[in-house]
Amino acid sequence: MRAMIAATVLAGTLACTSSAYAEVQFKVEVPATAEAPVSGRLLIFATKAKPGEPAPTEVDTSPFEPTGTAIAAREINTAAPGQTIVVDADTDAFPSAFSDLPPGQYYVQAVLDRNHDYNYGGRGAGDRVSPVVSANLPGDAPLLTLSDLVPERSDDDVLKRLPPDQAQAVRASLAGVRAIDFVSPALSAFRGTPTHIRGWVALPPGYPKAGQTYPTVYTTSGFGATLASQKFAAARMAAMMASGDIPPMIWVFLDQSLPTGAHEFADSVNNGPWGTALTTELIPWIETQYATDAKPSSRFLTGHSSGGWTSLWLQVRYPTVFGGTWPTSPDSSDFSDFTNADLYRPDANVYTDADGKPVPLVRDHGKVLATFKDFARLEQALGAYGGQMASFDWVFSPKGADGKPVPMFDRATGKVDPAVAAYWRAHWDIAQIVARDWPRLKPDLDGKIHLYVGTADTFYLDGAAHKLKAVFDGLGAHEDFTFVPDKTHFDLYANGNDRTALLKTIAWQMYLTARPDAKRP
Secondary structure: OHHHOOOOOOOOOOOOOOOOOOOOEEEEEOOOOOOOOEEEEEEEEEEEOOOOOOOOOOOOOOOOOOOOOEEEEEEEEEEOOOOEEEEEOOOOEEOOOHHHOOOEEEEEEEEEEOOOOHHHHOOOOOOEEOOOEEEEEOOOOOEEEOOEEOOOOOHHHHHOOOOHHHHHHHHHHHOOOEEEEEEOHHHHHHHOOOOEEEEEEEOOOOOOOOOOOEOEEEEEOOOOOOHHHHHHHHHHHHHHHHHOOOOOOEEEEEOOEEOOEEOOOOEEOOOEEHHHHHHHHHHHHHHHHOOEOOOHHHEEEEEEOHHHHHHHHHHHHOOOOOOEEEEEOOOOOOHHHEOOEOOOOOOOEOOEOOOOOEOEEEEEOOEEEEEHHHHHHHHHHHOOOOOHHHHHHHHHOOEOOOOOEOOOEOOOOOEEOHHHHHHHHHHHOHHHHHHHHHHHHHHHHOOOEEEEEEOOOOOOHHHHHHHHHHHHHHHOOOOEEEEEOOOOOOOOOOEOOEOOHHHHHHHHHHHHHHOOOOOOO
16 A cells, blocks of 8 residues: 555645855765665654753654754665665655754654555554754754664563563563454455454453353554554553453454554545454454354444544444444544634635634643644644544545546645535534434434543544534434543543543443443442
8 A cells, every 4th residue: 555655745744945154955875784675755853952851762743832842854765785876855854844954953863664654554564763863953964873773662561561560460461462354345355455443352360161152343543553553452452351440341352543644444535444354353253252142132232432433423323233432532523623623614724714823733721732734834844644634534535537536635835625525524524424413323322422622632522522512412312422621632631640530430331231230349
């Protein structure tokens, strides 16, 4: 799939024509010991030194401070060991040409993104990186050597980041987590090559027990989650069941990552029929392999962020398959509030609102951390695909004449393509679909949605949730929306010192839906 995706030049990049400094160019050396040849997207990161602070061990960017690190990029098709590559840091750069940087001391690092997946998960196994080098910029750029190879991350590497008590429980549970590797006929036919649905199953303590079946939960995490991260999510769930913090159920953790971003188990014309594959192929297979209740009233959904949108979408799209969904902080369910931008207003623009003011996209309570424009341009600098905004195009947009999705908005100007917005509305706007199709949906959907979101959601996702609730309220539906005061995208699950309090609540709500005679201890 990666071979089909052509890299594009950063839209809206500023070339320096009036700077007092000469054009900045970096020389990046491929070490003689490197495998031959190397290719990928070569990224240069530069961050201004702060007085009194030690040199960092790595220089990277962040969507929570998109303009805090300068980036220059170049696509590398083949580079031989010992070859030196010149990167023009004024042409393909963000947030500005490097010759326009405020003069001073900077820390600089080069990364060769071998798999073009930096936008999704940052630097990963197989990427080449240089040591961090100090430089006075703008000025003579230092030589950077891609001497270090990013290693595979082991289970122990992940466990070391957990508190000791959690690490011990998760380590013990890893042995009981079972892998899913299912070849989907529907997806394989679409892609013309064997295509796998992968994930992990977390089983209740003492499984199997003769004659006993269990409710089943299908879940996937947000943007940036991988098969590896889902493994540890499954292990943590198994540990919580073993400790009695949550009731015994079978949890299926699904990986929804692709080179293009997250497919969100949607039947996309670009990514393929992932929803069909899940509901007509994988779930029936799961129910032959594990002791599930194997009925809609005991088949549940949950997920956070993009995974929250997935769990909400699957319940609305397949209301007879699932018995309820518990999405948390789901991506926008009403595109008149698409992460704070209205895609349907006349002359819609995701970079500026109706008054011409910048559209905020990331916040920390009352403080704006990033605008929609900065977020999108940062993504484009890191690569033309695999980022959050590009991922939305791959899921929601029609296919263009070039075989790729038609962008919903112009990355240089922010202008929304009204034809694409209309397509999104007809096919993927959950609020619009519910309002339009309620007579058909009501018998199987009413009362099955239990949505949680913080009133200070980091990405303004509470706005769309309010609009979806208004649609359900107007229809006289019985859905359950909880807006948790002052909670953000990242602390929604916490209550006091318990970082998983909401997860426990949701698990018990599911269990009692399937086992109404049971009691929560």
